[in-house]
Amino acid sequence: MTDVETKAEVSPEALPPDEGSDPRKRLAPALGFRGGLRWLWAQLTSMRTALVLLFALAVAAIPGSLIPQRDVSPIAVADFIADHPLLGPVYAAVGLFDVFSSAWFSAIYLLLFVSLVGCIVPRVLVYARALRTPPPRTPRNLSRLPAYATATLQTDETDDVVRQRTVTELRRQRYRVIERDGTVAAERGYLREAGNLVFHLSLLFLLVGVAVGGLFGFRGSSVVMVGQGFANNITQYDDLSTGAWFSDDQLPPFTIAVNRFRVAFETGPVQTGAARLFELETEVTDRPGDQPYAKTIEVNKPLTVDGATVHLIGHGYAPVVRVRDGNGDVAFSGPVVFLPQDGNFTSAGVIKAPDGRPERLAFEGIFAPTARVDDRGPRSLFPDLIDPALYVNVWSGPPKTETGEPENVYSLDTAGLTPLKDADGQPVRILLKPGTSYQLPGGKGSLEMTGATRWVKLQISDTPGIAVVLGSIGAAVLGLCLSLFVRPRRVWVRIREEAGGSRLVEVGGLDRADARAGLSEDVADLVQTVALGAGAAAPDRGEKENQ
Amino acid sequence: MNLEYYSSAALVTSVVIYLLAMTAHAAEWAAARRTPATAEPAELAAEAVETRKFAAVAAGSPKSGSATTASGPVDREDTNQTRLADLKIELWGRVGVALTVIGFGCSVVGVVLRGLAAGRPPWGNMYEFTITAMVLVVAAYLVLVWRTGARWLGLPVTLLAAVGNGLSVTVFYVAIAPLVPALHSVWFVIHIVAAAVSGAAFTIGGLMSALFLARQRAERRGSVTGYLKRLPTARKLDLYAYRFLAFAFPLWTFTVAAGAIWAEYAWGRYWGWDPKETWALVTWVVYACYLHARSTAGWRGTRAAVVALIGLASFWFNFVGINLLVSGLHSYAGI
């Protein structure tokens, strides 16, 4: 803090030498325990520490942007660990995959905010006192000030009248003015420090808002087949992450029927296949028994229901299939979600028929919305549903006893299964187009593709405290502008009797922040206004700038 | 032959003209190098007058013209040689500025045609962002030249504009395509415009900080020569850099906030530590460091200027490096 206060006293133009020495450095803590604590506190709340902590924050955030992060891209983290058997565990141990929730990152920003509080509270008090303090007394020698101008008084008015005019003019320019010992002292720009305090205080509120969101918020997602629906119930989520103080009954009991999904992709030569349109037509029911109403969800136009926000964050394809087992019974029927693997929606997935008898069946492979098979294998050439096809391998095995353990629907656990081979001993590869079916060799059953449909991934989230966050940012920007653009300035005016009997008006000015200029022009203007009164001839103008 | 083609042609032309302008300014400084090496007091005084004009304008004072009558030092030893050198300097300087104006015209045409061809504001990818930012940088520079005669920025600005537009048309170039749905948002437009303006101001502030460092070193060694001699004093440069950065910082704060609002609409979270977001924050924090450094004893001047340059580096790394190196939700470089 001392840094700033001393700065205010010197002329803004007179930058002190670069390598100033900090007196605090010499204050070794040979002061006993309490003295030591006080010393520590003074260190922590010093401007220098704030600077170092800010820098540390910037540096600490960098690995988080270059190394994959677990809560942004868990798969990339897994890949990274697999690719770097030596580095991976080390990174994991020091939290480089979770930088923004790591102990060291948290320590930096918490220390920064402690420092901020320690810094702001005394400054608020100082400011409150400054607000009640009148402008400082007039220096004896005004010509020493950074800006100084004089003019000979052109009227016969008394000093009192001239001073009154000065006061009026300065008040008009929104100075706080006081007359003292026959001089006028004025100050303005109190809002600068206020702005600075508001800015720093808003940072605290920002932190509070973010913390509220983190503690009470939730965000989850669910894959919903087009034509089906979603009920906001914890069992319907594929994944759900919640704040520490979140409780399940915070989930509003709405349901969403997903009726239609319109998509369009770029067919032109540039950025071919890039998404151009997503529109999801839904029917929303706020709570059971309410009247449903139609709503469209688009990218950037989420749906808000009962405090929760529903975003469309992904989509893909689901081949619709029917599996018959060796007995000729339908062992599975319906759409199966395949996950897109590339920009053209070459999608991978597994069709499972665990109820097949005498043997259970499973199919693993690829779905392509615009299919192409060549020596590079089956893949999709375009993301839209133009010429879909399904390519799968077949597995079979004896029925598995139900363990009740959850199983990943997107991957196949091949334990207890054997790949089905054809007469030549090659693994069976099936290629299906909509409306076709395939009889498995050895009478093991059949697979039929009846069509393909789309699924969408909905994200449901609520971040309480977002209003606090937004409000603090708004206040911060406002405070910042005040703090950077308001010019705190002091002006003094004195009327002096000259040797020849004429009277001289002297104006001296001082800017307390170096953000702005124009001081000498304003001082020159003021001296004219004061010396001339209204509408007199130009005075002799002695202007001088002490830089 | 279509608008898109003419847009690229205009931008390529601008690169060539900026390069020529840069050459002219280089010649200007080369001519200046041959003038006597000592910085006479009279010259410093002349500088003070000139820079005061600058200061008045930057403050938005209506009286910017009031000091124009002040002329350079008259009591200088007027040998024929120095007069010739002065003429040369002046000539090359004027040529440089004139060429910059032409180059600027070309790049404005390039950006406008690009927008017309695309039927939307031309800020959809890194290519479009960079050419827009360059227009803003050169516009700010030309305003400074016009109002305050800050021709001393000519060399670095034309160099930057040539490199910026040059990289754009060669490396970053993508053909016109409609925006992906995530970019259909008013917040996106606000966010990008604010980013481009604050980027331009950060860049000019950074150039000034770099010039400050060079000039200050020379002043310390007591040998201010050539190009450096024609710069404002180190103290002034520091102040001008501060003005640009102090303007850019609140705007950048707003940029990040607008981005967060857009992210809330697009992805349902206002902050997700995406690489782009992370670097926006890093840039923000570094400039907060700069502002703190300027009011901390021992950090003013040199160290603050270095922090400002680090801030500039992180700004441009975010816009170029992150787009090219790291894949994130924001990677809309399109290449």
Ligand code: HEM
């Ligand atoms: C959360 C981290 C912080 C951020 C992002 C931050 C940011 C800023 C910014 C942008 C300014 C420039 C505005 C101005 O010049 O008025 C500033 C000024 C200032 N900050 Fe901070 N600050 C932080 C923490 C602190 C702390 C911990 C202290 C106490 C040591 C502090 C003390 C000050 C002071 C005294 C000024 C005024 C400097 C002047 O008058 O030129 N700040 N801060």
